[in-house]
Amino acid sequence: MNPKPNIVDLPVYKPGKPIDEVKKELGLNEVIKLASNENPYGTSPKAKAAIIADLDNLYLYPDGSAAELTEALTAHLGVGKDQIIFGCGSDEIIALIARAFFVPGDETIMADQTFSVYKSNADIEGAVTIEVPLVEGTHDLDGMLGAITDRTKVIWVCNPNNPTGTIVSGEALTTFLDAVPSQVMVVLDEAYYEYVTDLSYSNGIDLLGQYPNLVVLRTFSKIYGLAALRIGYGVASPQIIRLINQVREPFNTSRLAQAGALAALADQEYVEECRRLNSAGILQLQDDFKRLGLNAFPAHGNFIMVDVRKPAYDVFEALLRQGIIVRAGHKLYPTYIRVTVGSAEQNKAFIAALELVLREQGVRA
Ligand SMILES: Cc1ncc(COP(=O)(O)O)c(C=O)c1O
Known part of the structure; x- marks a missing residue:
């Protein structure tokens, strides 16, 4: 077989890890996915x-x-x-x-x-x-x-x-x-x-x-x-x-x-409500990052990229074991993770897990 030469070494797109896969792999009942910038409030x-x-x-x-x-x-x-x-x-x-x-x-x-x-x-x-x-x-x-x-x-x-x-x-x-x-x-x-x-x-x-x-x-x-x-x-x-x-x-x-x-x-009312909740979620996460001494890029979508000051993959893996899926693997930002802005509850759970993981990894606020 002769494929187009320019596609031979193309990487296959790696999406955010699916919730069911993580549950099964790690034997967890509760998993929060903040990896693909989906709407945490669901569909209208x-x-x-x-x-x-x-x-x-x-x-x-x-x-x-x-x-x-x-x-x-x-x-x-x-x-x-x-x-x-x-x-x-x-x-x-x-x-x-x-x-x-x-x-x-x-x-x-x-x-x-x-x-x-x-x-x-x-x-x-x-x-x-x-x-x-x-x-x-x-x-x-x-x-x-x-x-x-x-x-x-x-x-x-x-x-x-x-x-x-x-x-x-x-x-x-x-x-x-x-x-x-x-x-x-x-x-x-x-x-x-x-x-x-x-x-x-x-x-x-x-x-x-x-x-x-x-x-x-x-x-x-x-x-x-x-x-x-x-x-x-x-x-x-x-x-x-x-x-x-x-x-x-x-x-x-x-x-x-x-x-x-x-x-x-x-249903533009639903859109407006999701936008309002997302803005509040950004502020919530930004406050917590500040408290933890972590720098983040200014966030304008429904996700934040934050410098966790440790290899991002290690933090990603450790968060996964806590039941939180985020995104790592950004070639130019090896110590940054990207996290979707979740509901207030989800953000709270993410920050608690992150604090634990960073403490374990010796990152000080
Ligand atoms: C910047 C950007 N463009 C396009 C897309 C593709 O979105 P979809 O194909 O679901 O419309 C995404 C999805 O994450 C995105 O982040």
């Missing part, structure tokens, strides 16, 4: 009801054009119906952009520590990734501009950035977009958009009219609590959306995903 009850109501229709194919959801979401966002594309998670939109735009030898620019799916899809298509170092955990937009060549096809800006949780301001973003040549696509990944409360943050959708080379990614997996159903979307000019649509499989989002997303979108 209205979305659950809509999903259950659609169960009688499982024998029918979904609407490949997601017409009803398109109607509702484009009205909510204030964009045209030809400006949106849905995917099996925003992961799929990333893959479709790579499939539609990259030819081997193209260059693509991203931060040196950001969402790994950008690079893996660039690798699959034979594009060359140019990594620009984060500065204090934040995108260096000037550095990214400096990395543009005549081979640059796509620049990825993750805002808030996964895993550091930092944002670039609206002002910095528009200065950057003004300077990016019009033939270079900028993908602004706003998977955590709904969580951000910082006033300097911009809504990428508002910039689309001004920048025809901009694509904004959003998802129903995070604040909308529908990660299991796999539905996310991209918003851009009709020309870009048409091109991405041309490489999309016909039935890439399921009936249940569309029904759940439609009802979740209508």
